[in-house]
Amino acid sequence: MAVVGGLSTFKGGHYFGDFEGRPKSDLQVFRPPKRALIPLRQQGFIRGEHIKTWAEPKALVAVGDMVKTGQIIARDDEALCSPVHATISGKVTAIESQEHPFGESTQVVIIESDNKDDWVELDNHADFTGLSADTLSQILYETGVTGLGLEGFPSAFNSGMAEPGSIKHLVINAIQTEPFVDGDEDLIYDEFDKLVTGIRILRQALGNVEVHIGIGWNKPRIIEEIETRIPQEWCYVHPLKDKYPQGEDEVLLRTILDLSVPAGGVPSQVGALVCDVQQAVAAYDAVLEGKPFVERVVSVSGTALQNPSNMKLRIGTPLNDFIKLSEDGSTVLGGVMRGVKVADLKVVSVLRDTKSIVALKHPRKALTAVSEPGFRRDSYTNVYAVIPGLTKIADDGLHGMDRACVRCGYCFDVCPQNLAPITIADHAKQDQLEDCKELDIGACVECGLCSYVCPSKIPVMTLIQEGKAKIAEEEG
């Protein structure tokens, strides 16, 4: 193991402060819910074409069937998606069509719990070192450890993006820079042993490639620990500054390995595979304990919650089971920067890739926009008299009036991909799709910073996303 280089970071980005309503430390384990809502549709990429798309495996169960925790209830080995597991044991009471929180409609399997939490029995391999890469891949696929992010894990099946053998670097993304998200930190502290073993498993499944760990520089204890626990030549730790969006695959790979992912592409195109901490821990559970991926750590936080904390939740737990809003606010599924607002907490549940759920208070009216000294305000500029060390105010306010672009250039300065965000957005708005492509619209990682910093409150990222959708539509 080696710690590589000094502190690395990237051009652009923004250091968010510490916001009020952040999850308090120590992980809470939430009991299995009475009712689980499991959408089948997943985000993925079309193989070989690298176009982000949706895949929906076929349901294997019917209404009335009894299922066990961890049982596969839907799979499609041809499509680019991971099998879907029952996350509680009980009876399938309905399979209905619903709007997926991130758009498009999806089949949702609804399971009513029998309160026993019976798990399926799978083989466990206390000694995994003898297993071949193919066997490991198959186990990981069947337990749903594949594709926690957008990208599938390579396997002997068709559900991986990467061709076996084309991967040279396994990158463990252990840095979370988005506001209100720090579930991985808890996981690293609590499940350190599993993490270390999980990394070994993932590596072995990829044919013993190099491992790179990107981690916040402010966790020296963990860095040291990794150093003592993985003393081999194949593991490199990269301490990183906690600037958003360092955890984005494209940005991470560029920072630590100097690999540039093509616009709209995926890391496997440059020979790298990015997994997060959750995935490494899940790999341990899958291989050594025979437990499929049915629960995950979610940062449940925000100012409108009484008890912000990191929670271990079953996938499919309806949000209103564990979210108690203390006052009127909006709940955002999937992180404040790129998530979606949830209107009805009863019908939306924790998804397999939900890292964060944030409930923010609405702002209140102030007499003037300029009288406030702003000791606790977060801004890209320094127009507020921020006192370092205080937590920052977080609400879902726009904090300004909609104005025409004043060409301040902030969106240029923060863009981690070095794009010209408002120029692209303008072209996208006017349907000049050729110009959009020329400006590399596909390189946008949708980090949301351009919308965040804009003093004219232009939803720059949204316009870019709409542009991408128009292009996708045009290309069929």
Next chain:
Amino acid sequence: MKRLQDLHHNLADKIDNGLHSLEEGLRKKGGFVGRFDVIVEGVRDAVLGGTNKTVKQAPYLRDSIGMQRYMIMPIVVCIPLLLMAIYLYGWRTMVVVGVTYAFGVLAELIFVMVRKHEITEGVLVTCMLYALFLPPTIPLWMVAVGIVFAVVVGKEIFGGTGYNIFNVAIVGRAFLLISFPVELTTQWLEPLTFAASSDSLSWLGGFLHFASSPDAATTATPLQLMKFEGEVTPFLDLFLGIRAGSLGESSMLLMLIGTAILVGSKIADWRLTVVMMLSIGAFGQFFNLLIPDVFRGDGLFMMMTGGAFYAALLHITDPVTSCMSQKGKIILAILVGLLTVLIRNLTGYNEGVTFAILIGNMFVPLLDRMTLPKSFAGEAKT
């Protein structure tokens, strides 16, 4: 503390509701009176503007800065300059500023009412920058003509703040420079602090006077003294700003403080202010060494005289009319610095910086196109 906050929010709610119903009422009346609704809306949005709007699309967390906060910063920086101007030239300065605001805002309001677009904060900045860049003796009717020209021709015919190509305040000043060159370039006053007086309060300078006495001798600016008489103004006078010149442009000390505020808060990009000053200094020095007969005064002198620093701090940094990319900003700043030095020394206009900025503004669209940032994404492998 919590009680105080609640009080504040409730008061804000009440005032806003009041204004809102007033606006609705006007709108219902329709006709000519109904047109005034945009003014009430302007007061609500642009003047007060402590909004409680919520975000509609991701990201649901947004920067605390809004346009009001953004636009107030240059005005904050101008307040010490304004005080300095009063100190140097008396309270007439306030009248000049007052007239500018009255006519500038009026022109904006008329357009807002006719074109039904919303009032924007920009005009408040424009007026301040325009007023402080005028000579102390300027006739008030000229002040009014200039600012109306600036708002109408410089901004509104382009479509309002954000769409104008030329810096609005500079358009007004350039218009005056061309139309009334005598008033704009020859009638400089000695600062009132020069007046020998036995009064024990004489250190208050212009704060004791409305204006210089009408028969006060006109003098020349340091640039003119240098150009026509080869006379060097002492460094300290230049630094503190005790010299003839436009109302707010003279004090380098206050400019430095202003730079700290504006550049420090990221409202002005250092790539514009600092690079433009360095460019003026470097080119000034270079040409001075090369052709000393034509290019009088060394680099430092070039930087400290005329409106160079004022324009570098407040005019070139106008976001609407400068480049968006970082590279573009640097090129623009170097270009404007070079033009300033050339125009000052090779043409009859001592205040070269005004035209330098106008010419610079013309290059912005081209520079923007040329300096588009290059995406970090890799080439697609086939």
